Amino acid sequence: MAEKQKKLFIKTWGCQMNVYDSVKMSDVLLPLGYETVDSPENADMVILNTCHIREKATEKVFSELGRLNKFKKQRAEKGDETLIAVAGCVAQAEGDVIMDRAPYVDMVFGPQTYHELPEMVAKATGAYGANRIVNTEFPTESKFDTLPEEGNAQGVSAFLSVQEGCDKFCTFCVVPYTRGAEFSRPADQVLAEARALVKSGAKELMLLGQNVNAYHGEGPDGKTWGLGRLIRELAEIDGLARLRYTTSHPRDMEDDLIAAHGEVDILMPFLHLPVQSGSDNILKLMNRKHTADDYRRIIEKLRNARPDIAMSSDFIVGFPGETDADHKDTLKLVEDIGYVFCYSFKYSPRPGTPGAKMGGIVPEKVKDLRLQELQALLNTQQKAFNEDSVGKVMPVLFDRKGQKNGQLLGRTPYMQSTHVAANERLFGQIVDVVIEDAHANSISGTVVTEETTSKNSKNKKSSEGRAAA
Ligand code: 5AD
Ligand code: SF4
Numbered sequence: 001m002a003e004k005q006k007k008l009f010i011k012t013w014g015c016q017m018n019v020y021d022s023v024k025m026s027d028v029l030l031p032l033g034y035e036t037v038d039s040p041e042n043a044d045m046v047i048l049n050t051c052h053i054r055e056k057a058t059e060k061v062f063s064e065l066g067r068l069n070k071f072k073k074q075r076a077e078k079g080d081e082t083l084i085a086v087a088g089c090v091a092q093a094e095g096d097v098i099m100d101r102a103p104y105v106d107m108v109f110g111p112q113t114y115h116e117l118p119e120m121v122a123k124a125t126g127a128y129g130a131n132r133i134v135n136t137e138f139p140t141e142s143k144f145d146t147l148p149e150e151g152n153a154q155g156v157s158a159f160l161s162v163q164e165g166c167d168k169f170c171t172f173c174v175v176p177y178t179r180g181a182e183f184s185r186p187a188d189q190v191l192a193e194a195r196a197l198v199k200s201g202a203k204e205l206m207l208l209g210q211n212v213n214a215y216h217g218e219g220p221d222g223k224t225w226g227l228g229r230l231i232r233e234l235a236e237i238d239g240l241a242r243l244r245y246t247t248s249h250p251r252d253m254e255d256d257l258i259a260a261h262g263e264v265d266i267l268m269p270f271l272h273l274p275v276q277s278g279s280d281n282i283l284k285l286m287n288r289k290h291t292a293d294d295y296r297r298i299i300e301k302l303r304n305a306r307p308d309i310a311m312s313s314d315f316i317v318g319f320p321g322e323t324d325a326d327h328k329d330t331l332k333l334v335e336d337i338g339y340v341f342c343y344s345f346k347y348s349p350r351p352g353t354p355g356a357k358m359g360g361i362v363p364e365k366v367k368d369l370r371l372q373e374l375q376a377l378l379n380t381q382q383k384a385f386n387e388d389s390v391g392k393v394m395p396v397l398f399d400r401k402g403q404k405n406g407q408l409l410g411r412t413p414y415m416q417s418t419h420v421a422a423n424e425r426l427f428g429q430i431v432d433v434v435i436e437d438a439h440a441n442s443i444s445g446t447v448v449t450e451e452t453t454s455k456n457s458k459n460k461k462s463s464e465g466r467a468a469a
Helices: 016-032 057-077 089-100 115-126 189-197 227-234 256-265 279-285 290-305 322-339 362-387
Strands: 006-012 034-036 047-051 083-087 107-109 131-137 157-161 206-208 241-248 271-273 310-317 343-346 393-401 407-411 417-421 430-438 445-446
Touching: 006 016, 006 407, 016 047, 016 089, 016 115, 016 206, 047 089, 047 271, 057 083, 057 089, 083 089, 089 107, 089 131, 089 206, 107 115, 115 131, 157 189, 189 206, 189 227, 206 227, 227 241, 227 256, 256 290, 271 322, 279 322, 290 322, 310 322, 310 362, 322 362, 343 362, 362 430, 393 417, 417 430
Parallel strands: 006 034, 006 047, 047 083, 083 107, 107 131, 157 206, 206 241, 271 310, 310 343, 417 445
Antiparallel strands: 393 407, 393 430, 407 417, 430 445
16 A cells, blocks of 8 residues: 655755765655655654754754754644654764754764665654654665665756765864765666666766765676776766766876776766865875875876866865965965866864864964955956856756746856756757856856757767867
8 A cells, every 4th residue: 555645855955965865865765655845844754964064064953953843843733743853964973962952853864874764764753752763873784785776856967976985084074984984886786876867867977975086896897996987887878968076086086087088078077176275284284195286287187188177176274284375375276277166165173083183273364364365266267267158159958947937057068057048848958058148156148059969869979078169
């Protein structure tokens, strides 16, 4: 007998891996009769999928929980039960604190145990407040072995997790503690999920991992495959038009992966390769295990393989010990590389990380000034890149509908968000667009041709990935 329909609301913070995990959680709950809804008020189950990477994470979760408890009480008055769950990296790091401070929370589980949701739900349902669950172990079996391959469709541009966890232990970062040790999924499992995603309508796959280019999965031939090998194999899937991967570490940028950028047509010419700082002193304190010049050399190799590759990075300003000279080294690196889009943050000490115990704390005011200076430079570069696109024809994958009627949103090969007045039937297609306007965070243009078939088949030669002047 089919389960009674129940409403599930998931709120997701943080990285793309969390977005992927939230989809998988809804997939696991689908056979139990849970259907995803857009607001928490009337939901039978609410999951907060949290992020612990920077400060105030825990406080944000508690303020959201307070709001949810009101809904839970209102529903209880009508005799309806509401399960409240906290998932993700705050759950992993602070599970017991959450259980103590918020007695109305029914379940706390980390990023490696959500495949056990059916059992957790079974134990937690029943009397209000009974059987509270904390499930933050790192199980020996991989959740990927039991997660359903098919479920809630992700759409035109889909995430696919291939690697998880991190062994790098950068001194500012909580990820090795919250996500656990590095793990790569076997290649045939990744290929099967990729085929299923393409079958359900995906044109673009974003391969995900906390340190995705450290991928070293078992291949069907019994050998260990690196990310370059995996990408070449994925590129053979009929109907797949674009491949991307994120997030990478410079130390794992192997030659075979760099070569793939020059050889695999559907691997998009945009790479997020965080460097964090341009100062060798700070890179050392951060335990990054490479110098600024090592990074420059990697970018040079990438540009030799794929001259039009656009670069993106993350930066942290105000790490303990950072001097004005160190900060200038970061600005110099930014000038040397020339980025198209970056994220930059003020350092925030994370409990349990070595950075949190380091001396040489940079005053908040200095962090503010450095961040402003860095962001001004990054914004100038981003603006210049967008302005440089004007007049060019670029293939845009329409993956979202615009707020206005008759407007589609999409991405160029370089990840630029592109607004176009276009017929709705072009949704999900890759279409040549002549870029007419550049804005701070996006570009806009007009459809050149609606004959999209050649760009949606990987077997035919197309202008995909190359901006024609
Ligand atoms: N403080 C500030 N930024 C951080 N990041 C990670 N940990 C911290 C921290 N403690 C940033 C890094 C990373 C991105 C995901 O978040 O730049 O690449
Ligand atoms: Fe964190 Fe990335 Fe460093 Fe791993 S490589 S510790 S995920 S910043």
